[in-house]
Amino acid sequence: MRCPTLLALLAGVMLYLVMGALVFRNLESPKESKEHEKLLCTTRDFLGNHSCVTAQNLSDLIKSVVKAVEAGLDVKHSSTNFTSRWDLASAFFFCGTIITTIGFGNLSPRTKWGQLFCVCYALVGIPMFGFLLAGVGDHMGTGLRKAVWKMETLFLKRRISPTYVRIMSAVLSILIGCLIFLAVPTLVFKEVEDWSFLEALYFVVITLTTVGFGDYVAGANRRDGDLFKPLVWLWIVFGLAYFASILTMIGNWLRVLSKKTRAEMEELRAHATDWTQNIQNMSMDFRIPNPLDLNDPFLLQRRRWKRSTRRRVRRGALGHHGRQGVIGENGHLPNRWVSHTRSMTRLEVVRLGGGEVRNEGTRLGPGAVLGADSRVSARSEGRSLGRTVARSLSLSMPAARSVMELDYDLDPVAMMMLQGESVSLSESPESDSRSEVSSSDFHTYDMCTPGQGITFASFDASGSLCTVRGSQGGSRQVFFQEDVRFPVPLQQLPKSHNPTKPIPMSPIFSVKPMPLPMPTPPGCKMLDFFGENLAYIDESSDTLSDRNQPIEGAVSPRPRKPRRRSIRRQLPHRSPLKERRDSDMQPPSNPPTPPPLRD
Amino acid sequence: MSSGYKSWILLTGFILFYVAYLLLGALVFSTIERPVENKLKSDIQVLKEEFLNQSCVNATSLENFLEKVLQANKYGISILPNSSASSNWDMASSLFFANTLVTTVGYGHTTPLSDTGKAFSIFYALLGVPFTMLVLTACVQRLMHPVTYGPISMCRQRLGLDPLAATAVHFAILLLLVVLGFFVVPAVVFSHIEDTWSFLDAIYFCFITLCTIGLGDYVPGEKPGQKFRSLYKISVMVYLFLGLMMMYLVLRAFHRMADLHGLTSFFQLPHCDEDTEEDKEPIIEAGPEDQHEAEASAKPLDPASQTSYNTINR
Numbered sequence: 086m087r088c089p090t091l092l093a094l095l096a097g098v099m100l101y102l103v104m105g106a107l108v109f110r111n112l113e114s115p116k117e118s119k120e121h122e123k124l125l126c127t128t129r130d131f132l133g134n135h136s137c138v139t140a141q142n143l144s145d146l147i148k149s150v151v152k153a154v155e156a157g158l159d160v161k162h163s164s165t166n167f168t169s170r171w172d173l174a175s176a177f178f179f180c181g182t183i184i185t186t187i188g189f190g191n192l193s194p195r196t197k198w199g200q201l202f203c204v205c206y207a208l209v210g211i212p213m214f215g216f217l218l219a220g221v222g223d224h225m226g227t228g229l230r231k232a233v234w235k236m237e238t239l240f241l242k243r244r245i246s247p248t249y250v251r252i253m254s255a256v257l258s259i260l261i262g263c264l265i266f267l268a269v270p271t272l273v274f275k276e277v278e279d280w281s282f283l284e285a286l287y288f289v290v291i292t293l294t295t296v297g298f299g300d301y302v303a304g305a306n307r308r309d310g311d312l313f314k315p316l317v318w319l320w321i322v323f324g325l326a327y328f329a330s331i332l333t334m335i336g337n338w339l340r341v342l343s344k345k346t347r348a349e350m351e352e353l354r355a356h357a358t359d360w361t362q363n364i365q366n367m368s369m370d371f372r373i374p375n376p377l378d379l380n381d382p383f384l385l386q387r388r389r390w391k392r393s394t395r396r397r398v399r400r401g402a403l404g405h406h407g408r409q410g411v412i413g414e415n416g417h418l419p420n421r422w423v424s425h426t427r428s429m430t431r432l433e434v435v436r437l438g439g440g441e442v443r444n445e446g447t448r449l450g451p452g453a454v455l456g457a458d459s460r461v462s463a464r465s466e467g468r469s470l471g472r473t474v475a476r477s478l479s480l481s482m483p484a485a486r487s488v489m490e491l492d493y494d495l496d497p498v499a500m501m502m503l504q505g506e507s508v509s510l511s512e513s514p515e516s517d518s519r520s521e522v523s524s525s526d527f528h529t530y531d532m533c534t535p536g537q538g539i540t541f542a543s544f545d546a547s548g549s550l551c552t553v554r555g556s557q558g559g560s561r562q563v564f565f566q567e568d569v570r571f572p573v574p575l576q577q578l579p580k581s582h583n584p585t586k587p588i589p590m591s592p593i594f595s596v597k598p599m600p601l602p603m604p605t606p607p608g609c610k611m612l613d614f615f616g617e618n619l620a621y622i623d624e625s626s627d628t629l630s631d632r633n634q635p636i637e638g639a640v641s642p643r644p645r646k647p648r649r650r651s652i653r654r655q656l657p658h659r660s661p662l663k664e665r666r667d668s669d670m671q672p673p674s675n676p677p678t679p680p681p682l683r684d
Numbered sequence: 685m686s687s688g689y690k691s692w693i694l695l696t697g698f699i700l701f702y703v704a705y706l707l708l709g710a711l712v713f714s715t716i717e718r719p720v721e722n723k724l725k726s727d728i729q730v731l732k733e734e735f736l737n738q739s740c741v742n743a744t745s746l747e748n749f750l751e752k753v754l755q756a757n758k759y760g761i762s763i764l765p766n767s768s769a770s771s772n773w774d775m776a777s778s779l780f781f782a783n784t785l786v787t788t789v790g791y792g793h794t795t796p797l798s799d800t801g802k803a804f805s806i807f808y809a810l811l812g813v814p815f816t817m818l819v820l821t822a823c824v825q826r827l828m829h830p831v832t833y834g835p836i837s838m839c840r841q842r843l844g845l846d847p848l849a850a851t852a853v854h855f856a857i858l859l860l861l862v863v864l865g866f867f868v869v870p871a872v873v874f875s876h877i878e879d880t881w882s883f884l885d886a887i888y889f890c891f892i893t894l895c896t897i898g899l900g901d902y903v904p905g906e907k908p909g910q911k912f913r914s915l916y917k918i919s920v921m922v923y924l925f926l927g928l929m930m931m932y933l934v935l936r937a938f939h940r941m942a943d944l945h946g947l948t949s950f951f952q953l954p955h956c957d958e959d960t961e962e963d964k965e966p967i968i969e970a971g972p973e974d975q976h977e978a979e980a981s982a983k984p985l986d987p988a989s990q991t992s993y994n995t996i997n998r
Contacts, residue, residue: 091826094818094819094822095819095823097819098786098815098819101815102782105779105782105785105808106778106779106782107778109773109778109796109801110773112801113773113796113797113801116801117773120756120797124752124753124756127752128749131745135741137740138740138741142738146731146735147753149728150728150750150754153724154754154757171714171718172714176710177706181706183897186788187790188789188790188898188899190791190792190900193899195720195721195901197884200885201888202712204888206712207895212935213705217699220694220695221695221699284802286806287802287805290810291790291805291809294788294809294810295788295790296785296789296809296898297790298790298792298795299790299792299900300795332814
């Protein structure tokens, strides 16, 4: 754990303690002073009623009585026949409390030898109990993990987000444990010891957390309950083991989660550096005024959206994704960009929400046919993005969201239609767990099809990267980037929380052939033209197409420039399969040409 | 499979041995403490008889009175003339109480009286105990490097010892230092500050506290006329935290040493993972990885597939 985190944790604990101290003081002091008053009254009455007793005598008596009681004697019942508190069952119970480190204290050794023996006994016994707890907890944990896994597969089959599944299984296991080890004993103690419900619950919690104050001890006053005490002790052991294993499980999950979040954050930071560099390069190349112009309303909107995205990223909502560069062959964005922005909206819609896709799809009149609606929804990560979807939709017409920018060659990639082959896609799942994740997040969509070759496109969960397969069989990466020059507002692409294997079926999904999209909607044409003009400007980011680069998920919904290799190298966790091209670093080999005229 | 059987057999063996250990302890405690208890009881009886004889008090009223006094004493309220006006629930004492609650020591010298207090302690403990465990584990993880890995590698380089011997030597030195620094020295300090405590009492107190048993028969700072009571209690809190951390550290170092020496594999117990391997389990495993996990969990005590032992052991 990093130092700042540690210090923060320490500070958190200190604050927690101070808060607790304040609350306890405010709760208990009044009662304490009341008790004090009562006692003084009683003493005064007693002394008054029995005038032959001096105060000194009384205090002496009280002192010795209190000492005896603290030694564990019960002086209330002045029976002459003496039953020791150190009978075998009680001593057994006492040893049990020592070993489990609960330490009630209602019974404690008073002799020197007893104390010395206690120390040695505990020295050996506590580690031994630790082993026992580890072993029992292990077996319990095994059963627990199996049950949890079964439950999880059951839930995952219903296509619920894995995060929720895990949370649900954690909650469920805690609840079951609470039921067995908290609720039932509470009721039992309530009946047997004649405590109130709160007192019984208080005893149960204080015991199971091994605090063990000792103000309430089960079986302390029973002389005949020789079977009761061992049963209580058994309950303690199993309860401790169960909660220890649960805590372990949750702790592991949290640790992995924090590690992943940290990794994603670092990647995000690297991407951000990349992106800024690209912007600067771009502005230098084409002498475009500072793209980070603050007056641009679209930029403002985008910035706003960026902020919220970053917040979500910080919360670890974004999955891990790689980045790929988009390479256009002739160095500019073809009109397809527009059509795809249009369809991108749709795509994002699709990506955003499983169930919402269908509705949104109908709203987008012209636009990509999402034959894969149902499938996509099946694969989607269950993001509840109705709001973002609506927002995206509201802003999408006619200015397509510039989240995605597709560079293709003119001809083949003009239309994107889904094809069955996705060799490159299926490659990445095998690379490593992370790219598995990213590939699993891919969704294939139909795209707006101006009528040309079918391309198979898949996006990662963020929608910011796409591998496009040209109809001639090559596949290109489509690079979705947030380009400042595009006067379109950014679209929010909330990222799902990234699990390593979110959906078992996802790799298959990406390979699955998709139905062909419908003919070009009329709206696409307008957007095509629009996008062409935009695409014309965006050239410096175009590098040569990288046909065979495997798909990686982009880190953030912002479309990115092709990464420079140097920066990419800083991220060691990148999949080894990701190829970096030298061409990424070079200026576009083809001079920008005027956007092709399309009808 | 045989290894599964073996682990079950080992576990039952452990449990039986543990029960036997408990019985032995019970026997010993019984034989040691019972005579003393008898004597104390008879003394008290005598005292009571004397009191009743010399005064006009009858037995029942005395018993009622005593009951009330004892009840109050259970909550830490005393009517003895020396008892100062300092409450048991002023800021420092409440902080001390919260600390004992959260570190699971739980002396019990002061306990919540009101129902609200009890309910609040429940929630406070449920949240605070894992929180404290987390903090302590984190600190120990950070400390492991300078305290354990560093010296061990130094040992190996400078003294040229092989890893096994180096870890053993290092562990012995660490144990000695911890005992000196966290048991002997504080015991001396406590026996000086608390007049009624002998040195053995103070060591007993240190041990019972640092193992978080917290019987409560000895609690520092409870003397009525204690000077600098708040400061004293707060320093005891700090001592508690540091001591707990050291205990965890020693335990972890011992675990690593046992790993190296093959003891944990022999007893089929979980291994102490390196820091880098602790996050073996990704948060969501679906498909093949879950299969793997299921397989791993099918062999419960396979040493290579366990999560860290220390996380299970409190």
